[in-house]
Amino acid sequence: SLRFPRSHRTLEHPPPPGVPSQPMASIWVESLSRSFEQALDLLAAAVRDCTDEQWEASMWQVEAPGPERQFLDADRNPVADPAQRRVLAERWVQRRATPWSVAWHALEVLDYELTGEFSPWAPPPPFARHPHWRDLPSLHSAWPRSEMLAYTDYCRQRVRGTLAAMTDEKAATPLPPAHRYRGQPHAWIITGLVGHTTEHASQIRQFITPSGM
Numbered sequence: 700s701l702r703f704p705r706s707h708r709t710l711e712h713p714p715p716p717g718v719p720s721q722p723m724a725s726i727w728v729e730s731l732s733r734s735f736e737q738a739l740d741l742l743a744a745a746v747r748d749c750t751d752e753q754w755e756a757s758m759w760q761v762e763a764p765g766p767e768r769q770f771l772d773a774d775r776n777p778v779a780d781p782a783q784r785r786v787l788a789e790r791w792v793q794r795r796a797t798p799w800s801v802a803w804h805a806l807e808v809l810d811y812e813l814t815g816e817f818s819p820w821a822p823p824p825p826f827a828r829h830p831h832w833r834d835l836p837s838l839h840s841a842w843p844r845s846e847m848l849a850y851t852d853y854c855r856q857r858v859r860g861t862l863a864a865m866t867d868e869k870a871a872t873p874l875p876p877a878h879r880y881r882g883q884p885h886a887w888i889i890t891g892l893v894g895h896t897t898e899h900a901s902q903i904r905q906f907i908t909p910s911g912m
Contacts, residue, residue, distance in 0.1 A: 728862055734893045735858045742802060742900035743851045746844050749798050749907055755841050758906040761795045764788050771833050790836035798903045799841045800831070805899035806850045807831050809892050813861045815885050816878040823853050861889070 770778045770787040778784055794800050807822060807830070814820040821827050825846060829838065870886035880888060 728865060731890065731893070732859070732862050735862075735896075736855070738893050738896040738900065739851055739855050739858070741904065742805060742896060743848055745900050745903035745907065746798070746802050746847050746851070749844060749903065753907050754799050754844060755794075755797050756906075757793065757796045758798065758801070758902060759796045761792045763792055770836065772837075773828075775833070787836040794835055794841070797841070798906065799844075799847065800835055801899045801902060802847050803835075803842060803850075804831050805896050806847070806854050809854050809896055810850075810857060812888050812892055813857050815888060816875045817872075817885075823850065826850060 768788070770784060770791075772778055778787060803826075807826070810822055811820055825842075870889075871884050873882045874880050874885055874888065
């Protein structure tokens with residue numbers, strides 16, 4: 700039968716009740732870490748390779764939002780003025796599928812889901828207080844590539860820190876009620892972030908790559 704080093708048999712001797720489990724040290728965590736590094740490398744390379752023109756160009760057609768779509772101001776109050784709503788709707792259509800918007804969304808989701816509503820969360824400056832879901836149409840201008848690359852590096856450190864401190868107990872902890880996937884193990888959401896990040900990095904790469912290459 701197969702035998703593994705003691706450090707890999709993390710479930711053979713679980714810690715006694717009341718004793719916190721030790722950080723996971725397994726090939727699975729190492730493999731997940733490598734997958735995250737590759738996904739973030741893909742995203743960073745796609746961001747770096749965007750031209751100024753491509754950075755703010757729409758990668759696919761975006762349908763105009765319907766009247767049920769709410770746009771919020773900085774205080775999270777619905778924007779009711781018809782003229783303001785019209786401007787925000789136009790900007791949302793123009794910006795939603797641009798590389799800078801898609802990269803921002805991918806990184807914000809990764810950053811947020813690593814916290815998982817277990818503690819207060821906020822992205823780093825200058826993204827703090829400017830959530831993508833709310834402020835995409837209201838920002839004065841697109842985030843520059845340099846800021847997006849800095850956010851990528853920040854998320855890379857967040858991933859490393861999260862996985863270094865991961866335990867079986869933490870991985871299995873159900874997401875709290877405030878989370879949209881409440882009740883699911885945090886590990887399910889974390890592992891899904893690799894595919895989400897890779898998908899959006901691939902969208903940008905495909906868009907900026909000339910046809911036939």
